[in-house]
Amino acid sequence: xxxxxxxxxxxxxxxxxxxxxxxxxxxxxxxxxxxxxxxxxxxxxxxxxxxxxxxxxxxxxxxxxxxxxxxxxxxxxxxxxxxxxxxxxxxxxxxxxxxxxxxxxxxxxxxxxxxxxxxxxxxxxxxxxxxxxxxxxxxxxxxxxxxxxxxxxxxxxxxxxxxxxxxxxxxxxxxxxxxxxxxxxxxxxxxxxxxxxxxxxxxxxxxxxxxxxxxxxxxxxxxxxxxxxxxxxxxxxxxxxxxxxxxxxxxxxxxxxxxxxxxxxxxxxxxxxxxxxxxxxxxxxxxx
Numbered sequence: 460x461x462x463x464x465x466x467x468x469x470x471x472x473x474x475x476x477x478x479x480x481x482x483x484x485x486x487x488x489x490x491x492x493x494x495x496x497x498x499x500x501x502x503x504x505x506x507x508x509x510x511x512x513x514x515x516x517x518x519x520x521x522x523x524x525x526x527x528x529x530x531x532x533x534x535x536x537x538x539x540x541x542x543x544x545x546x547x548x549x550x551x552x553x554x555x556x557x558x559x560x561x562x563x564x565x566x567x568x569x570x571x572x573x574x575x576x577x578x579x580x581x582x583x584x585x586x587x588x589x590x591x592x593x594x595x596x597x598x599x600x601x602x603x604x605x606x607x608x609x610x611x612x613x614x615x616x617x618x619x620x621x622x623x624x625x626x627x628x629x630x631x632x633x634x635x636x637x638x639x640x641x642x643x644x645x646x647x648x649x650x651x652x653x654x655x656x657x658x659x660x661x662x663x664x665x666x667x668x669x670x671x672x673x674x675x676x677x678x679x680x681x682x683x684x685x686x687x688x689x690x691x692x693x694x695x696x697x698x699x700x701x702x703x704x705x706x707x708x709x710x711x712x713x714x715x716x717x718x719x720x721x722x723x724x725x726x727x728x729x730x731x732x733x734x735x736x737x738x739x740x741x742x743x744x745x746x747x
């Protein structure tokens with residue numbers, strides 16, 4: 460297992476102009492991270508070959524891997540023309556992934572609020588979802604890149620939906636970027652969901668949340684509702700309510716030996732929180 464950082468964890472500092480993505484790479488190395496996951500939020504790589512080259516150079520200079528390239532996408536908006544245009548756009552992002560030298564790339568499928576994310580809608584959209592994922596995976600195969608989807612965005616968040624898509628896409632270079640915390644947004648127990656999904660995992664994000672039951676009053680700023688009305692707030696990994704030791708034990712016992720990223724999205728200052736998160740996960744993993 461190689462433990463590192465998603466650049467998304469430092470998005471607040473990037474947005475404020477306090478860090479660049481090159482600073483994030485250096486910072487990750489300084490914290491003992493073994494890899495950096497590139498999530499272009501707060502910066503763009505599209506039509507920016509110099510920044511792509513600078514990222515590759517910086518990672519090589521400090522001696523950490525670039526593990527994964529994770530991008531947004533939505534294949535379910537608009538007509539057939541829009542669908543094909545989005546596929547072509549994502550293929551261009553695959554080209555960027557190859558320029559970064561990664562062999563893992565996550566793309567989104569779509570985002571829908573819980574009230575629009577029912578199983579009937581999912582069943583209706585499934586053929587289009589499968590077609591898009593197959594075409595992107597087939598394109599990425601020329602670069603030996605494994606593409607994946609992540610359990611996030613409410614619509615594609617539940618373990619059964621993820622596993623069904625992976626099964627139906629049926630490509631050797633397609634799998635699941637497994638986020639240990641995001642299952643809570645679909646009101647699934649993370650331990651059970653991780654157990655169900657580890658066989659398809661090509662990348663792992665470790666995330667933690669504070670959880671309050673639906674019966675509580677709204678806790679206020681920083682909290683958001685799950686699909687079923689629980690209240691969630693991003694936490695320093697190891698400080699929240701997820702049984703992290705059990706989750707990491709399950710990942711380790713599965714034999715997974717790939718990249719694991721810290722993905723922090725809480726209210727605390729992002730550098731301090733992400734650094735603590737990295738150390739907490741490392742300590743737990745080494746004690747298992």
